[in-house]
Amino acid sequence: MAKQLDYNTMREIFTRFRNSEPEPKGELEHVNVYTLVVAVALSAQATDAGVNKATRKLFEIADTPEKMLALGEEGVTEHIKTIGLFRQKAKNVIKLSRILVDEFGGQVPNSRAALQSLPGVGRKTANVVLNMWWHYPAQAVDTHIFRVGNRTGIAPGKTVDVVERAIEDNVPVDFQLHAHHWLILHGRYICVARKPKCGACLIKDLCPFEEKTI
Incomplete structure (x- = not known):
């Protein structure tokens, strides 16, 4: 588990996420x-x-x-x-x-x-x-967010509740609304469980994960 990242690093990470995907969407289909x-x-x-x-x-x-x-x-x-x-x-x-x-x-x-x-x-x-x-800035912590939060230091914690609080406490407020979608998508497609795709990662230079892949 990485240490909690500092404020400036957090801002840079979420700025990159936002620049890459300004309006991230959940992937579950629904009509209402x-x-x-x-x-x-x-x-x-x-x-x-x-x-x-x-x-x-x-x-x-x-x-x-x-x-x-x-x-x-x-x-x-x-x-x-x-x-x-x-x-x-x-x-x-x-x-x-x-x-x-x-x-x-x-x-x-x-x-x-x-x-x-x-x-x-x-x-x-x-x-x-x-x-x-x-559009309430609630943080739904699933397995992807739990993994990404701990690997990167964005939101370290031993339980989902601790990770949820770490996101709420440490992600700058202007990124809170979309934070959980950015983290889910990052965990689902880039920071995957077994062989993270570090070469394609937007934040690889800011991430302290020791087992990075080439």
């Missing part, structure tokens, strides 16, 4: 905030590409909690059976849809606590929704 919640909940222990493949037809026929309830658990299961843990996820989609209808008038709430009250929605999922839909 409800389908975003469902897609992010389904993405746990699954790839975005796999979730997108499964949800395209699902969201064509069920893009509201009411329509999802009408489809039923078995109907949801049929659409998402290519995704890991699909049976439990189908149960959660139906349960969260019922709660949205019964307790929130069919609307997705925009507080972290309310989002986390939904089955299958943890802090990471809530933060993704708050960031992507309501």
Whole structure:
């Protein structure tokens, strides 16, 4: 685990990220905030590409909690059976849809606590929704961000909560909105787990990672 980088280095790193990708986007397909919640909940222990493949037809026929309830658990299961843990996820989609209808008038709430009250929605999922839909500078720490944060010194920490706080505390505020997307994309395509592509890295001269590849 690298030491926390200093402020000037952090500014330079995120300036490079922003210059390369001024408006980074999440890769989960959705048509409204409800389908975003469902897609992010389904993405746990699954790839975005796999979730997108499964949800395209699902969201064509069920893009509201009411329509999802009408489809039923078995109907949801049929659409998402290519995704890991699909049976439990189908149960959660139906349960969260019922709660949205019964307790929130069919609307997705925009507080972290309310989002986390939904089955299958943890802090990471809530933060993704708050960031992507309501443009709140929430930091959703997944395996990519955890790895990048620790390798680079951008956000070192032994737990996801510590890494989340390190991003909030140390990334300059003008980069906070897109920070988690830049870090996810960097971890997904460049700073990969086994053989990081250091030769193609925008920040290789600023990164203290000792096991850099050529």
